[in-house]
Amino acid sequence: MLTLDRVSCHFGGVTALDQVNLTVLEGQVFGLIGPNGAGKTTVFNLITGLFPPSEGQLTFQGQSLLGLASHHIATRGIARTFQNIRLFSEMTLIDNVIVGMHTHLNYLIWDAVLKTPRFRTSEREARAQAQQLLHRVGLGDSPLELAGNLSYGNQRKLEIARALAARPKLLLLDEPVAGMNATEKNTVMALIETLHQDQLTVFMIEHDMRFVMGLCDTVAVLNFGRIIAQGSPSAIQSNPAVIEAYLGQEDT
Amino acid sequence: MDWSSWWSTYSTLVLSIGVYGLMAISIYITLSCGLLSLANAAFMGIGSYVSAVATMQFELPFSLALLLGTLTPSVVALIIGVPVLRLSGVYLAMATLGFGEVVRVVALNLDITGGPLGLNGIPLLTEWWHVLLALILVLILLNALRHSKIGRAFEAIREDETAARLMGIATHHIKLLAFVLGAAIAGLAGGLNAHYTFTLSPGNFGFENAVDILTMAVLGGIQGLIGPLLGGAIITLLPELLRSLEEFRMAANGVILIAVVLFLPQGIWDPRRFRRWLKKRATHVDA
Numbered sequence: 001m002l003t004l005d006r007v008s009c010h011f012g013g014v015t016a017l018d019q020v021n022l023t024v025l026e027g028q029v030f031g032l033i034g035p036n037g038a039g040k041t042t043v044f045n046l047i048t049g050l051f052p053p054s055e056g057q058l059t060f061q062g063q064s065l066l067g068l069a070s071h072h073i074a075t076r077g078i079a080r081t082f083q084n085i086r087l088f089s090e091m092t093l094i095d096n097v098i099v100g101m102h103t104h105l106n107y108l109i110w111d112a113v114l115k116t117p118r119f120r121t122s123e124r125e126a127r128a129q130a131q132q133l134l135h136r137v138g139l140g141d142s143p144l145e146l147a148g149n150l151s152y153g154n155q156r157k158l159e160i161a162r163a164l165a166a167r168p169k170l171l172l173l174d175e176p177v178a179g180m181n182a183t184e185k186n187t188v189m190a191l192i193e194t195l196h197q198d199q200l201t202v203f204m205i206e207h208d209m210r211f212v213m214g215l216c217d218t219v220a221v222l223n224f225g226r227i228i229a230q231g232s233p234s235a236i237q238s239n240p241a242v243i244e245a246y247l248g249q250e251d252t
Numbered sequence: 253m254d255w256s257s258w259w260s261t262y263s264t265l266v267l268s269i270g271v272y273g274l275m276a277i278s279i280y281i282t283l284s285c286g287l288l289s290l291a292n293a294a295f296m297g298i299g300s301y302v303s304a305v306a307t308m309q310f311e312l313p314f315s316l317a318l319l320l321g322t323l324t325p326s327v328v329a330l331i332i333g334v335p336v337l338r339l340s341g342v343y344l345a346m347a348t349l350g351f352g353e354v355v356r357v358v359a360l361n362l363d364i365t366g367g368p369l370g371l372n373g374i375p376l377l378t379e380w381w382h383v384l385l386a387l388i389l390v391l392i393l394l395n396a397l398r399h400s401k402i403g404r405a406f407e408a409i410r411e412d413e414t415a416a417r418l419m420g421i422a423t424h425h426i427k428l429l430a431f432v433l434g435a436a437i438a439g440l441a442g443g444l445n446a447h448y449t450f451t452l453s454p455g456n457f458g459f460e461n462a463v464d465i466l467t468m469a470v471l472g473g474i475q476g477l478i479g480p481l482l483g484g485a486i487i488t489l490l491p492e493l494l495r496s497l498e499e500f501r502m503a504a505n506g507v508i509l510i511a512v513v514l515f516l517p518q519g520i521w522d523p524r525r526f527r528r529w530l531k532k533r534a535t536h537v538d539a
Contacts, residue, residue: 048418074420086415088408098401099408103420105401112400113393119400166420 001026001201002047002170007056009042009225016042018225020056024170029192029202031216031233033209035245038222040205041083044172048080049073060170075103077169081159081176083205089148093139093158096147097130100165133161136194138187153184160191171195173204177211185211213237221245263380265492267448269485270383274441276468276480277390278434283474285430286410288341290462291332291348292438294355295325297457299439300446301365304374307447309364314377314447321443322436329435333428352462359454370453371446378448386444390437391477398477406430471512473519482521 002024009017016039024030032040046053047060049070058065065073079100088096105126111119134140137157139150147158156176163171176192177185185208192215195202206212212219213233220230223245229236236242275296282289303321306312312320336347359365366372397403405426408416417423446452464487472483490508494501512520 050414050418069422070414070417071420071422074418080418082415086412088411088415090411091404091407095404095407099404099416099421100419102401102405107401109397109400109402112402113396115396123400162419 001028001061002203003057003059004043004046005057005059007043007046007053007058009039009046009051010054015225017046017053020222020225020227022220022227022230024201024203025218026201027196027199028218029196029204029216031212031219032203032205032222033207033212033219033236034222039225040222041174043222044080044174044205047073047172048078074166077167078172079163079166079168079170080172081156081163081174083174083178085152085155085159087147087155087158087162089146091147092144093134093147093150094127094130094143096158097133097161097165098126100162101126101130102166104167130161130165133164134158136164137161137191153180156180157184157188157191160188164195168200170201170203173202173206175205175207177206177208189215264448265488267378267380267383267444269488270387271441271445272465272468272488273387273481273484274383274390274437274444275465276472276484277394277477278437278441279465279469280474280477280480281394281406281434281437282430283469284410285406285427286340286413287337287427287430288345289348289431289434290345290466291329291351292434292465293457293459293462294348294352295329295435295438296442296445296461296465297355297359297454298325298328299442300452300457301359301371301442302439303443304371304446304452305364307375307377308371308373317447318440318443321446322440325435325439325442326432329432330428333431337424337427337431349459349462352458356454356458359457365454366452368454370451370456372451374446374450374452376448376450378444383444386440387481390440394477402426402429467509469519471509471519473516473521475518475522475524479519479521483519486520 002022004020004022007017007020008015020043022043032043034040045051047058047065049065049068049072052066060076060078065076068076088099091099105122107116107119107122131140131143134143137160139154139157139161147155150158156178160173160176177188180188189211192202204212204216216233218231219233219236221228221236221242228245229239229242231239275292278295279289279292299321302324303317306317306320307314332351336344336351339347360368405416405421408419408421409423409426413423468483468487469480470483471486472481473479490505491501494504497504516522518525
């Protein structure tokens with residue numbers, strides 16, 4: 001579904017990514033791990049078109065993503081969350097989610113001005129769907145709260161709801177459980193499992209090993225901009241190169 | 253004082269409150285989309301000159317002149333918006349101020365605009381209800397947009413443009429829409445303004461006016477449509493209310509503005525602060 005073919009990315013003299021090859025298959029929960037500064041978020045930024053790769057090819061569903069503007073990539077069916085949460089903090093929870101539906105609301109300006117039936121129906125449906133999504137991530141109780149007032153963990157959940165609102169085919173999660181307590185992690189884990197059952201392809205970056213190993217069917221390890229290992233969670237856990245680069249430094 | 257003499261004394265002031273309400277709303281649109289554009293005075297100038305020339309030289313009906321005064325700045329905004337809106341923050345402010353200077357200098361040097369003398373003897377065609385109708389229509393339009401995907405896109409762009417783009421919002425189109433809409437409203441306000449002030453000169457639409465318009469929106473508050481209207485009214489009325497201070501009135505004007513910005517940073521009309529006050533009062537009563 002998503003392929004990165006020998007993708008490199010240089011910032012000035014710094015090589016953030018060096019000849020990265022990755023393939024995410026349809027229906028997969030794919031995990032990308034690696035030490036801080038390894039270049040994981042850069043991978044997401046390239047996929048979502050925030051900046052172009054220095055070399056290499058990015059394809060999604062057989063079509064190249066190179067040269068496409070970010071909002072076009074989003075309409076192709078790729079939605080994401082952010083490591084450093086980027087919600088619309090002065091907007092309500094439900095409005096945050098409805099912004100995610102922007103491209104699916106296909107009324108024109110005049111429909112809004114004249115309040116035509118088409119405008120009313122699509123706004124009403126959007127509101128109902130947004131409310132359902134809030135329920136799904138466990139935030140259904142206070143849809144009119146401001147996003148900025150949520151706890152850290154709940155902000156991450158809201159970001160997932162907003163990304164799901166775009167009805168993506170591929171969901172990119174950038175450290176979805178960073179800063180969460182154990183209970184919150186379990187609810188997000190259960191949520192991602194239901195998304196997986198619904199055939200959504202998930203590509204996540206995460207530091208929490210229990211979380212990654214429990215959810216992902218394939219894990220890739222990135223270190224200093226290079227993929228040093230790729231395979232099933234159990235194979236990764238016993239890979240000596242990975243243990244040296246990453247797992248060995250953690251108390252697992 | 254009876255009604256007709258009151259009106260003959262104060263009609264210009266009343267109409268100015270409406271026209272500057274429109275101007276404050278025109279800059280509110282771009283601000284609500286996160287754009288600090290200071291081109292609105294220039295768009296107002298274009299609208300004023302185009303509609304005044306239309307009624308004076310081409311003897312077009314007032315309605316058609318107003319339409320031209322609205323459309324011309326919109327087209328100009330569409331053309332300059334594409335390159336200029338690549339900028340943001342203070343750089344956008346500088347570029348739009350620069351555009352304002354260009355408009356002023358062009359008006360100063362063209363024959364059709366009367367050069368430095370400006371235009372005199374513009375027919376007095378603006379009635380009180382024209383201004384009121386324009387305000388009502390603009391408010392209905394913008395209120396509808398605010399509660400649609402367009403308004404949400406404006407807000408999302410203001411809060412986090414990158415996140416908005418990654419949600420599939422074509423941010424450059426939406427920003428251009430805000431810029432053109434602001435120009436159209438400023439042009440309409442200019443057309444109405446020209447037909448009750450009798451004269452126009454290039455100096456009316458320079459730097460000072462651009463900053464005044466921004467001040468109106470910021471002073472009133474940009475949380476909704478009421479704030480800019482209120483700000484427009486206050487900035488228009490303040491010099492008149494302070495008339496008794498004579499030569500100190502501009503200084504007093506400035507002091508009042510500083511006080512408001514210091515103590516009410518979100519502007520005078522801030523629904524969130526009102527809600528907080530209500531809550532506080534409710535808890536006091538409970539205790």
